[in-house]
Amino acid sequence: MKTNNKVLLGMSGGTDSSVAALLLQDAGYEVTGVTFRFYEKENDTEYLEDARTLCGHLNIPHITYDARDIFRKTIMDYFINEYMAGHTPVPCTLCNNYLKWPLLKKISDEMGIYYFATGHYVRRRLINGHYHITTGADPDKDQSFFLWGLPQDILQRMLLPMGELTKTRVRQIAEERGFQKAAHKRDSLGVCFCPMDYRTFLRREVPEGNIQPGKFFDEMGDFIARNEGYPFYTIGQRRGLGIDLNRAVFVKEIIPEENKVILSDLKALEKTEMRLKEWNITNPDLLLGREDVIVKIRYRKQANRCTVTLLPDQTLHVELHEPLAAIAPGQAAAFYRNDVVLGGGIIL
Numbered sequence: 001m002k003t004n005n006k007v008l009l010g011m012s013g014g015t016d017s018s019v020a021a022l023l024l025q026d027a028g029y030e031v032t033g034v035t036f037r038f039y040e041k042e043n044d045t046e047y048l049e050d051a052r053t054l055c056g057h058l059n060i061p062h063i064t065y066d067a068r069d070i071f072r073k074t075i076m077d078y079f080i081n082e083y084m085a086g087h088t089p090v091p092c093t094l095c096n097n098y099l100k101w102p103l104l105k106k107i108s109d110e111m112g113i114y115y116f117a118t119g120h121y122v123r124r125r126l127i128n129g130h131y132h133i134t135t136g137a138d139p140d141k142d143q144s145f146f147l148w149g150l151p152q153d154i155l156q157r158m159l160l161p162m163g164e165l166t167k168t169r170v171r172q173i174a175e176e177r178g179f180q181k182a183a184h185k186r187d188s189l190g191v192c193f194c195p196m197d198y199r200t201f202l203r204r205e206v207p208e209g210n211i212q213p214g215k216f217f218d219e220m221g222d223f224i225a226r227n228e229g230y231p232f233y234t235i236g237q238r239r240g241l242g243i244d245l246n247r248a249v250f251v252k253e254i255i256p257e258e259n260k261v262i263l264s265d266l267k268a269l270e271k272t273e274m275r276l277k278e279w280n281i282t283n284p285d286l287l288l289g290r291e292d293v294i295v296k297i298r299y300r301k302q303a304n305r306c307t308v309t310l311l312p313d314q315t316l317h318v319e320l321h322e323p324l325a326a327i328a329p330g331q332a333a334a335f336y337r338n339d340v341v342l343g344g345g346i347i348l
């Protein structure tokens with residue numbers, strides 16, 4: 001598609017996308033706002049009204065796109081199924097990879113709009129002919145960890161007006177420009193459809209009887225205690241096991257077929273390799289076989305050096321230079337060099 005000065009902005013009705021709209025307009029773009037209906041808690045559609053009102057104030061067109069069915073199938077059902085398989089799901093990463101950004105591109109294509117944008121706190125850089133996501137300027141808000149899965153045809157058309165800003169500055173801008181409600185909206189916390197403990201969500205969503213009480217065992221196969229059923233535990237979990245031993249124990253392994261959860265000390269959770277499926281690499285030359293790559297499997301407080309190779313079965317092998325504890329199947333791993341996201345995948 002030929003470039004033009006039009007941009008489709010994902011408008012959640014919150015602070016970031018509101019300020020993103022203002023900044024894109026200031027920069028001379030012709031902005032259209034789109035609000036995806038992904039999930040509506042107790043049918044609350046106030047966010048739709050907020051987004052519509054904001055677009056009205058900015059004098060820009062606003063459209064809504066009903067993605068509730070596809071969100072239910074690809075994100076919420078996946079989330080439940082992953083826990084039922086003994087895995088730890090990453091719904092926000094998958095929503096970005098498979099829904100939010102592909103939908104922005106699809107609708108832009110249909111409307112003849114070249115650019116698309118969000119209020120994500122990330123930046124983008126062209127390196128050796130390939131676009132890469134880089135970390136946002138606000139270290140507390142950086143969302144690069146969730147965007148390793150985007151292909152070039154999306155990366156090349158994205159605009160990221162929040163990338164250079166801090167959240168504090170963004171709230172100030174909203175206030176200065178008279179967007180009081182947006183300025184004082186609370187940040188969204190965690191997974192949109194499951195802001196509470198995921199166990200409460202599973203109890204509500206999984207039909208009665210599908211989760212049966214199970215058992216904790218130690219690494220030697222000795223019974224420790226009964227538990228509430230394997231889906232209620234995640235690899236690396238220490239708190240909330242409901243047992244009182246005279247030593248610290250962690251969830252090491254989950255065996256759904258036998259409804260067993262294996263507990264051990266932290267050291268036994270360490271691994272020096274992992275494999276990834278559903279991976280994306282921005283530029284193989286910058287990642288594969290290189291010694292200076294960092295892998296993150298958690299949003300914060302973890303960064304390990306690694307070497308990544310492609311295996312004949314088309315999975316990625318990640319050799320960790322130092323052991324890493326609590327690697328859970330289903331989680332995402334994102335690769336970095338300094339501030340640059342090089343790709344990522346889902347842990348097998």
Ligand SMILES: Nc1ncnc2c1ncn2[C@@H]1O[C@H](COP(=O)(O)OP(=O)(O)OP(=O)(O)O)[C@@H](O)[C@H]1O
Nearest residue numbers: 010011012014015016017034035036118119120188
């Ligand atoms: N329902 C939605 N419809 C359209 N775009 C959305 C929607 N939800 C999120 N986005 C886009 O994705 C960006 C990141 O979403 P995320 O939920 O991580 O941030 P947020 O803190 O809720 O952002 P905001 O302050 O704009 O609500 C948003 O800034 C927005 O551009």
